Amino acid sequence: MSNLTVTERNGILVVDSRLVAIELGIEHHTLLKTIDKYSARLEAKSPLRFEVDVVKRPQGGGSHTRYAWLDERQSTLLMTYSRNTQQVLNCKDALVDAFVKAKQLIPAQSQEIERLKLELQVAQAQATAAQSQERLMQVSSAIVTMHGAGMLGLILGKPEAIVEQPPIVVEKNILVDRSGRPVRTYEGLSKTKLARRYGMKKPQELVNWLQSMGKDHFIQPAMTAAPCQFVPFEYVPELDRLWAARQGSRQRILGE
Template structure:
């Protein structure tokens, strides 16, 4: 590159004060003094990077004196050359320096230019895009069928919901989260006394709490024997999906069953793992 060494350091073009001193035919220490004395002028074009180079090994042992070097960008190097006495050697080096920076910029541009695609590359890209579109369409169709199945149901019971979505969590731990979160009312042992001295559960035990009414509803009716019954069920559709996300956010580990059943949320085409992340 015209004998002038330009260094490409992470995309930044730099030249050392040693290279400039050698090209201009002046002592390196004089170049460093000029840089230091006019440092404010040079730093108008960016901070100056200084490096220290270890001296060469000496025959008697040890090393020669280390050398301090300034690494200058194109603007700083150009400014430095304007401070040099305009001798014939300096004029020749100015042109070589300008040409070296120009060639380095051209080389950088060539290395970052996009590679022209062949017809085969384009064909493969089209095939890959079509395959991805087919996968997206299949996922959307599966998600739509899941949505219809969930919405058309009467809703899972609390136990069914636990087994389907959080089977890896014990039922006791699962219920405890529902109680402490206020999703279900906990009236265990708070009802009427039994003959053996124990207490029945309260009449509203496991009914939806105030915080849980957006997720649960009370399925009440009369059984064939004429007795009334009430069972808490998960509201089908989006509330069911939102409940899974809510509980997962409180530390419960969702099972693989989610991937087979739930694909709703804010974007039905997103993967289940992303929905519940």
């Protein structure tokens, strides 16, 4: 059974000259001498492609073997420079069969590779689209929270949308001292209401978000009938802007 194997290199079907020498039953260096002798004829249509293989010895060092990658024309032409012994004829037959088989198999493999590449591109495009859809939903939710559903409709190209600024519930409280005496009033939003405004589960998530941006000074201590913390109303528009712009660390909030 023949050991000749045709492979594809740089889009060209070729066979290793060492395998051809084995098939001919001669030493490889003898075949190389023939290749070098007739190199001009062999290269009439395409250049010879030589490589060097290094075989390491167990005791150290190694030997260098020069070999050639022969295309179909070169390998067939090389046979004509040998006498038509039975072994040479068998090698010719084996070469023809190997190249015929490679022409049938390798294009099919190439088509399968291209099909798999196309499937990968489609999968990557679908994953990108899914990520974009998720971001769109998050941004849309933020726009609705900050500016109302009408503004989202306008952004999405619906001119009939009615833009209504969502109401902001302002807390007005009387600041008292520890004795319960009124000191002043303040207007703002409590941590709880702001956390709900941004879809957070706990007020601490609001604190974590502000700390990630160095904005935790927005939260100010106050005393009502009981101690509390609040964010002055003048800071709320900036927080709305930061939230809509996806600023700060939000991983623990939305799982982004």
